[in-house]
Amino acid sequence: MRRAVIAFTAFLGGLILLLTVPAHAAAPEQSLRGTLTFQGQPVNGVKIVVTTESGQPVQEVTSNAQGTWEVPIEEPGQYKVTLDAATLPQNMAIRGGNNQRAPTVYEGNPTTVLFALQAKAADGAATPDEGGGSAFWQRAAQLTFEGFNLGLIIALAALGLSLIYGTTGLTNFAHGELVTLGALLAYLVNVPFGLHIIPAAVIAVMLAGGIGYAQDRFFWGQLRRRGTGIIAAMIVSIGVALFMRYLFLILFGGETQAYAQYNAQAGLQLGPISATPKNLISMGIELIVLIAVGFALLRTRTGKAARAVADNPALAASSGINVDRIIRIIWTGGGAIAALAGVMLGLSQNLKFTMGQELLLLIFAGVTLGGLGTAFGALIGSIIVGLFIQVSTLWIPPELKNVGALAVLILVLLFRPQGILGRRERIG
Amino acid sequence: MNWDIILSTTLKAAIGVETVWYALAAIGINIHFGYTGLLNFGQSAFLAVAGYGLAVTVTVIGLPFWIGIGVGLVAAVLLAFLLGIPTLRLRADYLAIVTIAAAEIVRLIFRSVEFKSVFGGSDGRRGFSQGFYEINPYAEGTYGFWPLSFNEREMWVLTVGWVLIAIACLIVFLLMKSPWGRVLKAIREDEDAVRSLGKNVFSYKMQSLILGGVLGCLGGFVYGLATGSVQPDIFGTETTFFAYTIVILGGAARVFGPVVGASIFWVLLVLVNGLLSGAVQSGVITFMDITQVGPFRFLLVGLGLILLLVYRPQGIFGDKRELAINAR
Numbered sequence: 001m002r003r004a005v006i007a008f009t010a011f012l013g014g015l016i017l018l019l020t021v022p023a024h025a026a027a028p029e030q031s032l033r034g035t036l037t038f039q040g041q042p043v044n045g046v047k048i049v050v051t052t053e054s055g056q057p058v059q060e061v062t063s064n065a066q067g068t069w070e071v072p073i074e075e076p077g078q079y080k081v082t083l084d085a086a087t088l089p090q091n092m093a094i095r096g097g098n099n100q101r102a103p104t105v106y107e108g109n110p111t112t113v114l115f116a117l118q119a120k121a122a123d124g125a126a127t128p129d130e131g132g133g134s135a136f137w138q139r140a141a142q143l144t145f146e147g148f149n150l151g152l153i154i155a156l157a158a159l160g161l162s163l164i165y166g167t168t169g170l171t172n173f174a175h176g177e178l179v180t181l182g183a184l185l186a187y188l189v190n191v192p193f194g195l196h197i198i199p200a201a202v203i204a205v206m207l208a209g210g211i212g213y214a215q216d217r218f219f220w221g222q223l224r225r226r227g228t229g230i231i232a233a234m235i236v237s238i239g240v241a242l243f244m245r246y247l248f249l250i251l252f253g254g255e256t257q258a259y260a261q262y263n264a265q266a267g268l269q270l271g272p273i274s275a276t277p278k279n280l281i282s283m284g285i286e287l288i289v290l291i292a293v294g295f296a297l298l299r300t301r302t303g304k305a306a307r308a309v310a311d312n313p314a315l316a317a318s319s320g321i322n323v324d325r326i327i328r329i330i331w332t333g334g335g336a337i338a339a340l341a342g343v344m345l346g347l348s349q350n351l352k353f354t355m356g357q358e359l360l361l362l363i364f365a366g367v368t369l370g371g372l373g374t375a376f377g378a379l380i381g382s383i384i385v386g387l388f389i390q391v392s393t394l395w396i397p398p399e400l401k402n403v404g405a406l407a408v409l410i411l412v413l414l415f416r417p418q419g420i421l422g423r424r425e426r427i428g
Numbered sequence: 429m430n431w432d433i434i435l436s437t438t439l440k441a442a443i444g445v446e447t448v449w450y451a452l453a454a455i456g457i458n459i460h461f462g463y464t465g466l467l468n469f470g471q472s473a474f475l476a477v478a479g480y481g482l483a484v485t486v487t488v489i490g491l492p493f494w495i496g497i498g499v500g501l502v503a504a505v506l507l508a509f510l511l512g513i514p515t516l517r518l519r520a521d522y523l524a525i526v527t528i529a530a531a532e533i534v535r536l537i538f539r540s541v542e543f544k545s546v547f548g549g550s551d552g553r554r555g556f557s558q559g560f561y562e563i564n565p566y567a568e569g570t571y572g573f574w575p576l577s578f579n580e581r582e583m584w585v586l587t588v589g590w591v592l593i594a595i596a597c598l599i600v601f602l603l604m605k606s607p608w609g610r611v612l613k614a615i616r617e618d619e620d621a622v623r624s625l626g627k628n629v630f631s632y633k634m635q636s637l638i639l640g641g642v643l644g645c646l647g648g649f650v651y652g653l654a655t656g657s658v659q660p661d662i663f664g665t666e667t668t669f670f671a672y673t674i675v676i677l678g679g680a681a682r683v684f685g686p687v688v689g690a691s692i693f694w695v696l697l698v699l700v701n702g703l704l705s706g707a708v709q710s711g712v713i714t715f716m717d718i719t720q721v722g723p724f725r726f727l728l729v730g731l732g733l734i735l736l737l738v739y740r741p742q743g744i745f746g747d748k749r750e751l752a753i754n755a756r
Contacts, residue, residue, distance in 0.1 A: 238730075239673075243734065249723040250720045361529055364528075368525060410530065413522060
């Protein structure tokens with residue numbers, strides 16, 4: 001056991017040497033942004049002035065060739081956004097006539113400010129705004145899309161957590177840090193070493209799989225052999241989470257960073273939904289990985305063995321399945337797909353040392369909703385959680401969207417504690 | 429390296445404000461986890477509702493200080509009911525997930541822009557401690573001797589804090605000797621056996637949750653009064669995790685375990701901080717800069733928690749047979 005701890009420490013020490021990441025200037029996480037279009041075409045060169053509620057100037061920008069503009073905001077709160085109507089092309093006017101908006105900026109979220117443009121009427125009078133209902137459905141469609149995107153990321157991370165729980169009984173509070181690990185490893189290969197993000201992501205996923213393997217081989221496997229109880233193991237995982245989190249903070253710094261490629265992409269308009277190509281491609285990759293893992297679980301010998309171990313480890317062992325080998329494979333695979341989730345999260349948001357920690361409770365919510373220990377339950381549960389989080393912002397402020405998801409987690413446990421696909425068993 | 433300051437800050441940490449409020453939080457966790465075997469990972473929420481109950485009552489509503497304390501205590505009891513009714517019938521790991529989720533809900537609501545007019549957003553609330561310092565019996569000046577000297581405000585906070593710790597320890601000591609305490613320990617050992625003896629396990633667990641929550645929430649008051657402010661992020665999940673580390677370090681299911689644990693925890697943190705900062709500034713350590721010293725201490729906390737549970741789960745004073753750690 002002492003060997004195990006020394007090996008684990010040495011391995012994490014090795015990470016310190018690996019991850020000597022230079023710090024860059026911090027970028028605020030929240031911003032105000034918008035896109036100006038007229039009859040489907042972007043409108044270039046329109047001046048937008050952002051001030052605080054009390055009128056202190058923040059920044060002036062002009063819309064670019066894609067019609068988009070963005071102003072980073074330091075402090076969340078109420079702001080005033082004014083569109084300079086004089087800079088609009090001659091034939092256009094703002095629908096409704098009001099060129100000022102007062103949006104609220106929430107921490108960590110970009111806030112979109114809408115200025116709808118229309119053809120200037122001959123007499124200069126603006127026609128009143130109509131079609132508020134269609135705007136609602138358009139937003140709903142957009143949020144459903146975003147929720148699906150988030151749900152897939154949660155599902156990737158949740159799959160590993162749920163399988164590890166099913167096979168070893170460990171509620172791994174350090175699983176969020178595995179997500180962060182993947183994102184930061186990809187950053188390390190991407191930015192300091194200058195490799196393109198796609199090979200960098202592949203390398204990061206492979207490294208994280210190796211780290212998952214090593215974690216089980218040298219740490220969790222040894223603890224199981226010593227007969228550590230599941231509650232003790234849970235508290236140990238908190239120790240591991242704290243250790244890794246602060247290691248990331250020391251090596252990566254507290255600032256928010258971004259990958260070198262695919263930072264800002266022009267959106268595509270697909271019916272009511274606007275999406276960046278990177279979003280669509282990452283969702284495709286996520287879906288392919290999830291389907292591949294699902295197929296492997298259903299059809300391959302190892303997958304069947306994994307489900308057998310999750311069902312009943314003692315029975316699986318007595319029918320000739322090498323339980324330790326299966327658990328090791330699950331740790332390797334779980335670490336790798338958690339890392340993939342981290343890279344995808346890093347692509348769609350930004351990189352921060354707490355990004356996985358913030359996702360952890362949502363992963364738990366997805367896993368619990370689907371049924372702890374079931375692989376497909378984790379998938380369904382996570383996608384529902386993702387959808388719920390985004391779609392709920394139709395009615396509640398975005399900063400409270402996670403509150404809704406966590407409240408649902410509590411309600412699920414109250415009424416159907418085994419989750420959607422979980423087996424009815426005594427969990428009280 | 430400035431040894432005087434390192435020695436003085438380390439000695440102060442042994443009885444300082446941080447030690448006091450973490451000890452109170454840990455005493456609560458000791459009742460939940462050490463005696464009853466409840467894995468409550470939402471302790472920080474109890475501290476938060478108490479601190480904010482006081483702050484909002486005094487600054488927003490404008491009521492006197494004592495009513496604020498009362499509101500904070502009532503809020504903690506209410507939170508215990510809200511947390512307990514859905515979760516206390518669940519297995520240990522589910523309980524852990526739900527309580528940690530509830531604590532996050534509380535924190536997110538306190539820091540939201542939506543309720544900024546009440547809770548003050550991420551800046552929190554300040555300016556509610558006047559009533560507390562108005563009844564300060566210590567005259568202005570410096571008390572104690574080098575290297576342990578405090579001004580009159582610190583003296584007043586520390587006096588109240590340590591009196592609260594003493595009362596809390598006495599309550600725990602007397603209760604755990606009583607038949608009521610034996611039922612709690614029996615629940616920790618085997619819930620079904622207790623149920624078969626005709627005890628209402630749910631009700632006992634709820635009483636334990638309320639008692640531990642109320643004793644723990646005193647830590648929220650102490651923090652708020654000592655710093656004169658409350659911020660949402662002070663009451664994050666890490667506060668709970670540190671308090672767990674303290675309980676396990678001192679020894680779970682021991683009356684003085686959390687107090688000694690808190691003292692040692694903060695002495696070690698402050699000492700490591702002082703030594704490392706000194707070493708970095710004088711150029712002895714070159715692989716780290718001064719901003720990395722802070723996180724490095726907490727990295728050591730994580731490592732310490734792992735090593736403790738692997739090699740000495742009973743902590744310093746605990747008894748291995750009295751641990752809920754191998755339960756389901």
